Amino acid sequence: MSCNLPVGVFDSGVGGLTVVKEIMHQLPNEEIVYFGDTARVPYGSKSKETVTAYSRQIVKFLQTKKVKAIVIACNTASAFALETIAKEIPVPIIGVVKPGAKTAAETTRSGRIGIIGTEGTIKSGLYNEFLHNTNESLQVFGKACPLFVPLVEEGWIHDPVTKEVASRYLAELHEKDVDTLVLGCTHYPLIRDIIHEVAGNGVTLVNPAYETARTLQELLLAQGLLADENAIPDHKFYVSDGAEKFREFANSILPCEMAETKDVNIITFD
Template identity: 70%
Template sequence: MPSNAPIGVFDSGVGGLTVAREIMRQIPNETIVYFGDTARVPYGSKSKETVITYSRQIVKFLQTKEIKAVVIACNTASAFALETISKEIDIPIIGVVKPGAKIAAQTTKNGNIGIIGTEGTINSGIYNEFLSKTNPNVKVFGKACPLFVPLVEEGLLEDPITYEMAGRYLDELLHYDIDTLVLGCTHYPLIRHTIQKVVGDKITLVNPAYETAKSLKDVLMTNKIESTRERPEHRFFVSDGAEKFKAFANTILPCEVLETKDINIEQY
């Protein structure tokens, strides 16, 4: 695969743009082909089998764009599908969970780590698994926050309702004396200010996006497939609502999104 080939990045919807943004910042020569599964969002409450089927279709689609690597920019899909898909393709693939767990293990001082995410991510126990491997002494406390994604999509980022809901979800975690909280869903960095206000300044919020971009950089170096392109032209595809997606993407990405295409993902 040529080094200047693009990197495929996908998510259930717009959340993965927080990961794409970090990749653009840290490795600006790389070209991104982004796919957001906006027709079938959210993934967080779906079964493992369904999330694997959807992820497989998306990777097949991305491979038609001659990508050199894949980033699963969605915690639920990383939790459920990374292992299976990595056996089915012959290009490098990474998720957001392992990098998130790594940085959380480095951040904690007292060893008590909280994880918030979708039902799928939390119930999979995958953060616990990776964290225990990294450091068997850490204690991990997970909490699913199903309303955060719809609240973000409704644009209630620093709203009293989001604050009240965050209070209810996080109250339990605060009793465990955590000093680190992993934002285990790519939507959550968009409400990090509200979450920080609820948990207070003594708890460090961890956004796996930063570490994921760093991991990707390492993978590209190891495989000697770093891009030398000076002005990469990123491309964006969705399964529904291209215009709505484009407008949202333009509010959070450092580049201008000129076009987003609707594709029929079920045919892959």
Template identity: 60%
Template sequence: MQIDAPIGVFDSGVGGLTVVREMIRQLPSENIVYFGDTARVPYGTKSRDTIISYSEQIVNFLMTKQVKAIVVACNTATSYALDVLKEKIDIPIIGVVRPGALTAVNTTRNGKVGVIATEGTVGSGIYPEVIREYNPDIQVIQKACPLLVSFVEEGWTDDPVTDEVARRYLRSVQNSGVDTLVLGCTHFPLLRKAIGKLVGDQVTLVNPAYETARSLKELLIKEGIYRETGEPSYHFFVSDGADKFSRFANSILPVDLVPTRLVPIENY
């Protein structure tokens, strides 16, 4: 019975859909309930206390959907709130930081890893902390790229202005000689092509969305709650702008969505 329960996934808005996309590819029979906090996006510039309080409301909402596990599909929410959330619930919960950090550790040859992320994620210091936990000799070069989130939200993912802003943000990271670059914000895989062109073939891009889906699958199998067969169902909820969200989701997901529904998240 619990095997058929859905997995809850949440993000500040649309960025977490890059994680859902990987989950649909790698865990094709799992049922998913997604919540995007589109009324209160962005999270990357907000304080720790605010992000924890928002994340708790969302987890309370997801628990009403009888989810069997939760994915925090937002780097900022993972950075600030994952540990607090773990204390509160007794189902498996994973974030996007640890899977991405571990992959970076396994990828780098020269011991220099770059991380591009929101101000919140960079300020929390979670990527350097987790990466050094695996290997204290690795040097981590971070760079906050807040405007790139706005460009993705505007749909300017393939645009010379976006390229110019990315080039400027990435300069210091490139100059430091990294051979591995973590896309430490779930919006950034949507800029993968532009970023890849900028840093060149000698730098490997790490997409935590991919690694998170893989870690989730391992975790579900270990817990004996992985849904291996059957048709999946997908339900999408947001705190504002359901139609705009649906259009965006339909453009990046490989499935047809049922209509997105609004949730008064402040009441949870």
């Protein structure tokens, strides 16, 4: 395996770009091949079997791009598919849930942690599992927030409607008196301001993206796979539908202009 091969990153759509942004920041020499499954987005309301089948197809696609490592930049797919797929492929693969849980455990002072995410991520109970593995006494409260993704995709990032929806969703966690809140869906950092405002100053928000990029760095370092320090990456973006729309969204999130986004029929990689 050569250290100048790319890192594969995938998500159900655009949300994973918040993780890409963090990888670009922390590991500026790493080349990224991104895949967004825009033809089948969202994953958050779908079953474990379906999300695993979709993730498997994408991993096969990324392997054709000769990636040296894979990051599942989607909480739902990390929760549902990572464990299964890690056993099936020779390429090292990480998700966002474990890094997110690690940061939350390190952040909390009161030991009361809230997790917000999609229905799938919350139902999986995987954040609880990782947090309890770290420290059995932690109290973890999950809340699914299905409207956050469509609100972000509608672009209502600083909108009173989004604030009202956030107040509704977070009321339960407020009652539980959490001091740490995990943004357990890669779309949520895009409405971080509103979530912060509603949650209040006493609650620290955790974005798993930061620790995920760190975990990737440790993994590449341990395996002697970090890119050369003078490498100039040529990132590539693929989607299963609507390349042009994706490109617009991505250019508003990422620090660099994307050269090109290609449409791929992912089913042919099954």
